[in-house]
Amino acid sequence: METIDKKRALKGGEFLIRETDAQDIFIPEEWNEEQRMIAQTCRDFLDSEVMPKLEEIDSMKNPQLMPQLLDKAGELGLLGTSVPEQYGGFGMDFNTSMLVAEEIGRGHSFAVALSAHTGIGILPILYYGNEEQKQKYLPKMAIGEWKASYCLTEPDAGSDANSGKTKAVLSEDGKHYLINGQKMWITNGGFADVFIVFAKIDQDDKLTAFIVERNFGGITMNEEEKKMGIKGSSTRQIFFNDCPVPVENMLSERENGFKIAVNILNIGRIKLAASAIGGAKAALNHAIKYANERKQFGQTIGSFGAIKHKLGEVASHIFASESALYRAGQNIDDAYEDLVKNGMDSSEAKLKSTEQFAIECAILKVHGSEVLDFSVDEGVQIFGGMGFSADGPMDRAYRDSRINRIFEGTNEINRMLAIDMILKRAMKGELDLMGPAMAVAKELTSIPDFGAMSDEGLFAKEKKVLLNLKKAGLMIAGAAVQKLMMKLKDEQEVLMSLADMLIEGYVAESVLLRLEKLIGMRGEENCSLQTDMMRIYFHNAIEIAARAGREAIYAFAEGDEQRMMLMGLKRYTKVEPFNLKEARRRVANHLLSENQYPF
Amino acid sequence: MKILICISHVPDTTSRIKFTADGKQLDKQGLQFIIGPYDDYALARAVELKEAHGGTVTVLNVGTAETEPTIRKALAIGADNAIRIDAEPTDSWFVARQIAEVAKDQGYDLILMGRESIDFNGGVVHGMVAEMLGLQAFSPVMMLDVVDGKVKMAREIEGGKEYLEATMPLVAGCQEPIAEWKIPNMRGIMTARTKPLEVRAASDETKLTTHVHFELPPPKGAVVMIDPSNPEELIQKLVEEAKVL
Numbered sequence: 001m002e003t004i005d006k007k008r009a010l011k012g013g014e015f016l017i018r019e020t021d022a023q024d025i026f027i028p029e030e031w032n033e034e035q036r037m038i039a040q041t042c043r044d045f046l047d048s049e050v051m052p053k054l055e056e057i058d059s060m061k062n063p064q065l066m067p068q069l070l071d072k073a074g075e076l077g078l079l080g081t082s083v084p085e086q087y088g089g090f091g092m093d094f095n096t097s098m099l100v101a102e103e104i105g106r107g108h109s110f111a112v113a114l115s116a117h118t119g120i121g122i123l124p125i126l127y128y129g130n131e132e133q134k135q136k137y138l139p140k141m142a143i144g145e146w147k148a149s150y151c152l153t154e155p156d157a158g159s160d161a162n163s164g165k166t167k168a169v170l171s172e173d174g175k176h177y178l179i180n181g182q183k184m185w186i187t188n189g190g191f192a193d194v195f196i197v198f199a200k201i202d203q204d205d206k207l208t209a210f211i212v213e214r215n216f217g218g219i220t221m222n223e224e225e226k227k228m229g230i231k232g233s234s235t236r237q238i239f240f241n242d243c244p245v246p247v248e249n250m251l252s253e254r255e256n257g258f259k260i261a262v263n264i265l266n267i268g269r270i271k272l273a274a275s276a277i278g279g280a281k282a283a284l285n286h287a288i289k290y291a292n293e294r295k296q297f298g299q300t301i302g303s304f305g306a307i308k309h310k311l312g313e314v315a316s317h318i319f320a321s322e323s324a325l326y327r328a329g330q331n332i333d334d335a336y337e338d339l340v341k342n343g344m345d346s347s348e349a350k351l352k353s354t355e356q357f358a359i360e361c362a363i364l365k366v367h368g369s370e371v372l373d374f375s376v377d378e379g380v381q382i383f384g385g386m387g388f389s390a391d392g393p394m395d396r397a398y399r400d401s402r403i404n405r406i407f408e409g410t411n412e413i414n415r416m417l418a419i420d421m422i423l424k425r426a427m428k429g430e431l432d433l434m435g436p437a438m439a440v441a442k443e444l445t446s447i448p449d450f451g452a453m454s455d456e457g458l459f460a461k462e463k464k465v466l467l468n469l470k471k472a473g474l475m476i477a478g479a480a481v482q483k484l485m486m487k488l489k490d491e492q493e494v495l496m497s498l499a500d501m502l503i504e505g506y507v508a509e510s511v512l513l514r515l516e517k518l519i520g521m522r523g524e525e526n527c528s529l530q531t532d533m534m535r536i537y538f539h540n541a542i543e544i545a546a547r548a549g550r551e552a553i554y555a556f557a558e559g560d561e562q563r564m565m566l567m568g569l570k571r572y573t574k575v576e577p578f579n580l581k582e583a584r585r586r587v588a589n590h591l592l593s594e595n596q597y598p599f
Numbered sequence: 600m601k602i603l604i605c606i607s608h609v610p611d612t613t614s615r616i617k618f619t620a621d622g623k624q625l626d627k628q629g630l631q632f633i634i635g636p637y638d639d640y641a642l643a644r645a646v647e648l649k650e651a652h653g654g655t656v657t658v659l660n661v662g663t664a665e666t667e668p669t670i671r672k673a674l675a676i677g678a679d680n681a682i683r684i685d686a687e688p689t690d691s692w693f694v695a696r697q698i699a700e701v702a703k704d705q706g707y708d709l710i711l712m713g714r715e716s717i718d719f720n721g722g723v724v725h726g727m728v729a730e731m732l733g734l735q736a737f738s739p740v741m742m743l744d745v746v747d748g749k750v751k752m753a754r755e756i757e758g759g760k761e762y763l764e765a766t767m768p769l770v771a772g773c774q775e776p777i778a779e780w781k782i783p784n785m786r787g788i789m790t791a792r793t794k795p796l797e798v799r800a801a802s803d804e805t806k807l808t809t810h811v812h813f814e815l816p817p818p819k820g821a822v823v824m825i826d827p828s829n830p831e832e833l834i835q836k837l838v839e840e841a842k843v844l
Contacts (some may be wrong), residue, residue, distance in 0.1 A: 033668050035790050037675060044782040077785025090785045295821070597614065598629065 002456055009329065011424050014356040015506055017436045022516035026095060026330035028322060029518055036094055042103035044384050045076055054396065057109050057232035066113050066234060067147060069190045074144025078104070079118055083126060084346070088139035093352075094336065095189040095329040102325075105278025108400050115275055116187040116233075117141070118363030119268050121148025124209060124522045127347045128252040130259050133211060139193060148216045149192035149214075151183040151238060152261055159413050162207060162258050163374045166199040166240065176244040177201070177210065179218070182237065185407075189236030197240065198257045200224035207257030211249045216389075218243030229399030265355045267420055273325050273368025276404050280318050280368075280375035281597050283397045287311065287375075287382040288591050294384075296369050296463060301382070302592045303580070310378045312584025316536040319599055321364075321371045324510035328360040359425075362418040363503050366411045369404035376401040380512060381515040415499035416492060422502070423481065423488075437478030440471045444568045458519065462512050462538060469545055470506065475503040479565060483556050494555050500548035504541035511537050529590050530599065532583040539580055546573035600654030600745065601705070602645045605698050605712035605724070606673055607635035607688070608666035618813045625718070625813070634669055637713025637774050644743055644778035645711055648679035652745060654687075654708075661688040661697045665689075667796065675783035675791040686758065686801035690738045690808035691719075695727035700802040702732060707768055709750070714739040714772040725772035735765060739771030 010020060031039070034196055049072055057065060073079055081097045083089020092100075097118075104111045122141050140146040157164040166181025179199050186195075194216050200206040212219070222237040252260060288311060291302030301307050336352035340346060354361065376397045380387035387394040405411045425431040443545070479500050484491055517536045519527050549569045558564055591597060610616065610630045617626040634642065645656045658678040660670050663685065669746075670681045682821070685699045699841055715722035741760070742753035750769060752788030754761045783791075825833045837844045 033671065034788055034792065036668070036670060037783060038785065040672075041784070041788065048782070075781060075784065081785065090789060250811075310653070320729050594629065 001182050007037060009475075010052075011430070012331070013359040013425055013431050014504070015360075015509060016212070016422070016473070017432060017447075017586065018382065020509070020513055022513045022520070025510070027324055027432075027517050029521065035099055035343055037525065038092075038096065039103045041076060042078065042100055042266075045073060045078065045271055046104065046107050046110075046571065047390075049533065050107045053106055054196060054232075056558060058233075058396070060232060063234075064189060066110070066232065069110055069183065070117060070144045070147055071112060074142075078114070078451070079122075080142030082118065083122065083138055083142040087126075087134055087142060089142040094350075095326055098271060098325065098329045100519035101271045101274035102278040104182060105275035106282035108396060109230045111275055112233040112403075113188055115268075115271060116150065117144070117148050119271055120264055121192070121194070121196065123264050123267060124251055124260055125211060126258075127263070127351050128209070129211070132248065133251070137211065139222070142193065146193040147191055148194045148196065149186050149187060149188040150264075151186050151189075151195050151197045153185045154182060159410060161198075161261055163199060164199070164207060168201045168208060168210065168245070169197040170201075173518040174247070176246055176572045177250070179210065179212070179240040179243040179245055182239050184237045185225070186221075186236050186238050187369060188234055189238055190224060190234035192435065195219075196251070197245075197534045198261060199240075201254055204255050206255035207261065208254050209251035209257040209260045210245045211251055211394070212243060213247050216243055221326045225591070227403075229396075229402055231399075241531070252576055260524075263351050263355055265408055266358045266361045269365035269414065269515060270328060270357075272404060272408050273320040273321070273364035274329075275403075276368035276372035277322050277325060279397070279401065279404075280314070280321075280372040281459045283372075283375040283379040283394070283401075284311070284314050284318060284333070284597050286393045286397070286481055287314070287379040288596055290383050294386075302588070305585065306466050308585045308592075309581070309586035310382055311588040312533075312586075313540075314378050315587050315597055316533040316540075316584075317371045317374055318597065319530065319533045320507050320511040320541075321367050323514040324360075324507045324518045325364055325368065327510045327513065328357055331360065332357050337398075359418050359421045360506065362409075362414040362421070363506050365408060366414050366418075366499070367503055367507055369401075369411060370402045372404055378515055391592055412492075412496070415503075416495045418502055419495045419498050420489070422477075434478070435562070437474040441478060443471070444475065444564060448548060451463070454497045458524075459512060459516060461576060462534070462557060465538060465542065466505070466509050466512060467503050468572040469542065472549050472569050473505055475565065475568055475572070476549050479561070480556055494552050497552035497555070501545045505549075508538055508541040518541040529587055533588050535578055536580055536583050536587070539575060539578065539581070542573050542575045545568075549573065600648060600709070601707045601750035602654065602656045603649065603698075603705075603707040603709070603710045604638070604642045604645050604656060604658045604673070604678060605728075606638040606642065606658055606660050606669070607713070607716040607718065608632050608660060608662050608669040609632055609635045609718040612636065616815065618815070622812045623810055623812065628753055629683060632669055633668070633734040634673055634736055635713045635716045635718075637715060637717070637772075639713070640775050640780060641711040641713055641771075641773035642676055642678065643674055643781040644773060645709070646781065647778050648674050648709075648743075648745060649677070649679075649823060651767070657682065657707075659698060660684070661686060661694045661801075663687060670796060671791045673795045674796070675787040676781050679798040680794055683796065683798050684801055685798050686804075689806045690722040691723045691727060692807050693805065694801075695724045695731060696803045696805070697801060698724070698728045701799075704730070708722055709741075709745075709767060710734070710770045711773055712771075714774045725770050729770040732770070734768055734770050737763065737765070739774045740771040741774055743771060743773065743777055790836050803820070826829075 036120060049069060077090055080089030080098050081092045084091040104114055125137050141148055152161055154164045168177040168179050171178055195212040197210045197212045201208050218241045220239045225235040249585045291307050292300055294301045332353045334350050335356050339349035339352055380394045380398050383392055386392045426433040480494055513536045515530055518530060553562055553565045611633050614630050619626050649656050656678040657679045658673040660666050661684045674681055682701055682755055688694045712725055725738050726736045736753055737754055739755050740752050741755050744751045750765045750767055752763045
């Protein structure tokens with residue numbers, strides 16, 4: 001079938017230079033009954049077991065509370081969504097596991113504990129373990145009998161993870177590796193039974209991963225860290241002192257640890273985005289309810305334009321980010337199916353499919369965490385004084401949000417990584433960037449082609465804006481590569497600007513594709529609010545991209561070249577006027593009448 | 600033990616209820632539907648009884664195809680099979696007739712349902728079903744156990760509790776805390792689609808009641824704080840605004 005071939009042919013990062021057919025993406029409106037039921041189970045579990053205990057969880061007075069909650073989640077099967085049935089899990093597809101992450105995402109510290117266990121805890125064994133290791137660990141981890149944590153970061157090795165100093169030395173009898181070193185910021189450290197530990201064997205350059213059980217001995221830890229947010233999430237410094245790890249507990253091969261860390265983080269990043277979107281929706285829901293209740297000057301504050309502005313903006317950001325999230329999730333699912341069909345082993349296919357879309361994972365990590373921050377920040381503002389009070393819900397939401405821009409690779413690292421990956425793929429010939437970039441450069445010096453794209457058809461104008469946005473990105477990226485060459489990697493500011501253009505392009509395209517598909521399903525007349533949100537987002541995206549583009553051009557171009565590129569950028573980021581105020585009001589009015597974010 | 604659980608498909612408790620323009624029907628647009636909360640407790644208890652004593656739990660709903668997700672949720676919670684009577688549940692008599700038709704001669708030991716649905720809150724279906732089948736009915740039952748073939752129950756009565764023992768078969772209208780409310784687990788959700796859901800036509804189309812008109816309750820008034828040093832304002836508000844004096 002032609003459509004399927006086309007769908008499968010789209011590779012990670014290719015969105016930059018190829019058009020995607022709206023029919024090929026997954027949109028959240030397509031969740032099936034079973035997936036909706038799973039989401040409801042997550043909601044019911046959070047509402048009955050977690051939300052009433054947030055205060056107690058954050059107090060850390062009862063160290064058993066978090067493991068008990070994880071046990072309960074395990075009884076419901078929430079810890080085994082990604083684990084295949086043969087190892088006691090449910091073998092759900094990637095997008096369904098992201099839906100679970102989104103729903104649990106509003107669970108504050110509990111969400112962090114659960115995602116650390118199911119993500120960076122379970123996945124290294126699932127994807128890199130040998131059969132014996134999988135048989136031994138996964139069934140117990142899938143039900144929460146054994147809880148897991150991931151020990152990568154060290155006091156002097158954070159973003160530069162491969163610089164870790166933890167050592168592993170083979171014992172004299174050759175049966176154990178003795179691990180020595182110090183790890184920090186270890187989520188679930190206080191109660192985990194299994195640790196995935198990264199260390200260097202002898203004088204190796206690269207890390208090796210080990211599965212370490214708490215009762216192997218030689219493990220001590222500091223008290224719980226005092227943190228700004230996610231206070232109920234156990235975070236420890238862990239010391240390994242001649243911790244004896246049986247040789248059969250080496251995960252994958254010697255010096256393969258950094259690769260494991262990087263690949264597991266790809267998955268962690270996109271799942272973090274899912275969790276962040278869940279948190280962002282929760283914060284918006286609180287804000288909507290408060291705006292409907294709080295009265296000033298004789299009316300509810302939701303009736304004021306300034307508040308409607310905030311509600312409309314936050315909702316549009318969430319809608320757009322969510323569109324990109326599940327689009328990428330489906331891409332990963334499709335790529336996985338394709339690889340398995342071609343004979344690849346399931347675990348390897350899971351890894352390869354995520355690696356294929358690592359650029360999108362990095363984009364989503366940044367965007368999702370920043371949308372969450374935006375949502376909680378405006379949430380605090382809508383709550384006013386009550387937003388600043390520790391008795392209201394926004395206090396915890398605001399504090400807990402902040403870590404998301406830091407862990408799983410800071411947003412700065414992820415921005416640079418996204419660009420770095422694109423350039424590497426271009427150099428390897430996997431992604432043809434130079435062709436389109438040169439075409440754009442040629443177009444720049446020629447007379448503008450006003451009639452190139454038809455203004456007819458659904459969202460023809462937006463499609464043109466999007467195409468131009470991509471052209472702007474290619475123009476600046478192409479020029480930056482030519483001009484700066486090897487120096488580009490040291491010009492982090494330029495890389496950040498390019499990343500912003502990339503991120504906005506991807507998310508804007510995703511929300512447009514979602515709308516196109518949704519209208520096909522429901523008809524234009526039933527999607528007017530979603531269309532408003534898409535347009536609101538588009539205007540934001542163009543503003544951000546134009547500013548980022550200028551920044552980059554100022555930074556590396558001069559004289560005529562600079563003038564020409566600035567003109568090009570202006571031309572490529574031109575957007576027709578649209579009454580954003582009225583659109584935000586329409587969206588906000590609907591949110592207020594539904595008393596929640598209903599999309 | 601053979602248990603029949605009758606569930607209703609009702610708007611979520613947090614829904615904002617609206618009616619159609621003519622005021623004769625519930626406006627279902629944008630509403631989320633759930634298993635009636637009291638029915639949900641009855642279902643949870645039935646699943647517990649099955650776990651303790653063995654047997655089967657059949658879930659029954661009178662409703663159009665749109666109720667199937669709700670029925671499959673009941674299957675995910677632990678019912679073994681389901682029957683849907685394909686009709687709008689227009690009134691209590693109609694629903695009771697359908698239930699009685701399904702249950703007759705099938706040898707159910709227990710026919711359980713919520714004490715009432717939370718949409719129209721008639722609270723009479725269990726009594727009607729029992730009457731039609733010639734069985735005894737109890738409601739509201741807040742504890743129900745089967746010991747040595749006898750049913751031990753606690754019923755909420757004015758100012759206290761009544762403890763009863765009765766023989767099976769019987770019909771009970773249930774309420775919390777009859778069981779621990781159950782959230783469907785992943786395994787239940789994944790097996791629900793493999794469990795049989797039989798659709799039958801309504802057996803008796805007689806409808807004795809029609810809804811003439813619905814009205815929403817007046818919006819709740821806001822609290823007005825009055826300075827204690829100003830009792831005249833209170834009097835004035837009671838006379839002119841609240842019109843109670």
